[in-house]
Amino acid sequence: MDVVINLDDLRTARSMLKEPVGLVPTMGYLHAGHLSLVRRARLECASVVVSIFVNPTQFGPHEDLDNYPRDLQRDLDLLEQEGVDLVWTPTNEVMYPQAYQTWVTVEGVSQPLEGAMRPGHFRGVATVVAKLFTAVQPDQAFFGQKDAQQAVVIRRMGRDLNFPLEIIICPTVREPDGLAMSSRNVYLSPHERLAAAVLSRGLFQARAAFEAGERNADHLRQLVLEILATEPLVKVQYVSCAHPESLQELHGQVEQALISLAVTIGKTRLIDNVLV
Ligand SMILES: Nc1ncnc2c1ncn2[C@@H]1O[C@H](COP(=O)(O)OP(=O)(O)OP(=O)(O)O)[C@@H](O)[C@H]1O
Numbered sequence: 001m002d003v004v005i006n007l008d009d010l011r012t013a014r015s016m017l018k019e020p021v022g023l024v025p026t027m028g029y030l031h032a033g034h035l036s037l038v039r040r041a042r043l044e045c046a047s048v049v050v051s052i053f054v055n056p057t058q059f060g061p062h063e064d065l066d067n068y069p070r071d072l073q074r075d076l077d078l079l080e081q082e083g084v085d086l087v088w089t090p091t092n093e094v095m096y097p098q099a100y101q102t103w104v105t106v107e108g109v110s111q112p113l114e115g116a117m118r119p120g121h122f123r124g125v126a127t128v129v130a131k132l133f134t135a136v137q138p139d140q141a142f143f144g145q146k147d148a149q150q151a152v153v154i155r156r157m158g159r160d161l162n163f164p165l166e167i168i169i170c171p172t173v174r175e176p177d178g179l180a181m182s183s184r185n186v187y188l189s190p191h192e193r194l195a196a197a198v199l200s201r202g203l204f205q206a207r208a209a210f211e212a213g214e215r216n217a218d219h220l221r222q223l224v225l226e227i228l229a230t231e232p233l234v235k236v237q238y239v240s241c242a243h244p245e246s247l248q249e250l251h252g253q254v255e256q257a258l259i260s261l262a263v264t265i266g267k268t269r270l271i272d273n274v275l276v
């Protein structure tokens with residue numbers, strides 16, 4: 001497994017990879033969710049490239065950039081075991097050299113939900129993903145459904161900018177109690193960790209209600225809110241029942257929806273979603 005930092009080294013290593021090439025972008029501190037993307041890439045592609053970069057431009061000024069969990073050696077060991085061909089670990093200076101001033105902004109679908117709570121977040125995401133695509137030139141890129149809006153934003157960007165690659169969204173990997181795996185779960189105290197199971201419980205109950213015939217978007221949202229309210233440690237930022245592509249909030253009867261939520265538990269911010 002090759003590990004490179006600079007663009008020149010990346011290009012040299014990339015040119016020697018067997019095609020098709022799959023890319024899995026990550027911020028490191030890898031868990032089973034990341035590894036599921038790597039395995040899917042392994043299945044679909046002859047070569048797998050993983051990037052590890054804690055992208056400063058997608059963090060707000062009061063967010064957790066400085067405390068973001070990191071363990072590069074452990075990450076590299078895991079990726080080696082998965083048979084990854086190439087790992088790119090750019091520094092901030094490689095990604096955003098002196099005088100950097102070019103940004104990718106996806107408009108409509110970046111606005112609601114996470115975009116409303118985290119101004120500038122998707123500008124950072126879209127910019128770094130565009131730079132990863134340009135540098136690695138993958139045939140396929142793999143992202144997780146856990147970050148549902150990110151998936152929609154990147155799909156939109158890929159189409160709008162004609163990136164010649166396929167974007168593949170993989171299912172959310174969960175802990176046994178339903179909590180979506182996230183690098184940020186390590187921030188949770190034991191009490192908070194127990195409380196966090198209410199997120200998926202609420203979403204799964206809404207999905208079960210939908211499957212039993214409940215098609216009213218307002219009722220589905222209300223159902224999730226009621227279940228979240230049973231857990232005093234959970235502070236709700238939003239519960240949304242939105243169109244899965246436009247991300248516009250839905251009301252009344254619906255045929256399909258992305259039910260998503262963001263909460264804080266103590267100092268930790270968590271998101272999750274189900275598609276119905
Ligand atoms: N539980 C999961 N199941 C499937 N994919 C996931 C999961 N968690 C993250 N991913 C995907 O892994 C990729 C890299 O995400 P990232 O490195 O930000 O991990 P993360 O766990 O989302 O961390 P954080 O929650 O701190 O942002 C993204 O495409 C993301 O959607």
Ligand SMILES: [Mg+2]
Nearest residue numbers: 027147182183
């Ligand atoms: Mg993430």
